[in-house]
Amino acid sequence: MKLIQFKMEHAHCANEGNAPMANSQNLKTISTADHEAAKAALDGYIEGLETGSFTRIADSFWENATMTGVTPAGFVEGSWRELEGYVEQFGAAPEQISHVDVVSITPTSALIxxxxxxxxxxxxxxxxxxxxxxxGAWKVIAKVFHVHG
Known part of the structure; x- marks a missing residue:
């Protein structure tokens, strides 16, 4: 087994003779603006939970989006619209703290x-x-979650 070695000045491939990769390109395919836009798709969700506004949460989801996860009570699956009952039951979370990361992104999809x-x-x-x-609009098509205790 040969190892792949990366250097700043040249990219070498683990092929016969370690010849430089002729077609190697260092291209940025997803813009920083797209990263930020994908993250911003969750602004309504985060703000809606914080303020207790299901209308604001709805801004983040496609109509037929799904929601699946684990709560202390067990496994949950269904429509994202079940968040409406959560907001009605528990209200706003003014002390809520959120951290958002783009895990992976393509030109038309992302995992946040x-x-x-x-x-x-x-x-x-x-x-x-x-x-x-x-x-041109980023919205949630599926939510998978885990509630910690």
Whole structure:
């Protein structure tokens, strides 16, 4: 087994003779603006949980988006619209703290991780949102989550 060695001045491939890669390119395919736009798709979700506004949460989701995860009560799956009942039951979370990361991104899809502390029901949560860009707008198509104790 040959190892791949990377150097700043040349990229070498683990092929016969370690010849430089003739077609190697160092291209940035996803703009910083797209990273920020994909993350911003979750602004409505985060702000809606913080303020207790299901209308604001709805701004982040495609109509047929799904939601699956684990809570202290067990496994949950269904429509993202079930968040409406959560907001009605628990209200706003003014002490909520959120951290958002783009885990992976393509020109039309991204996986966004959100760590949220101090939700309205007193729990913390880790969410993974698959967002899709359609007609220039990034929105959530699927949410997978784990509620921590």
């Amino acid at each position: 991780r959100i760590d949220i502390e101090n939700l309205a029901d007193g729990t913390d949560c880790t969410d993974f949102h698959t967002v899709v860009k359609k007609d």
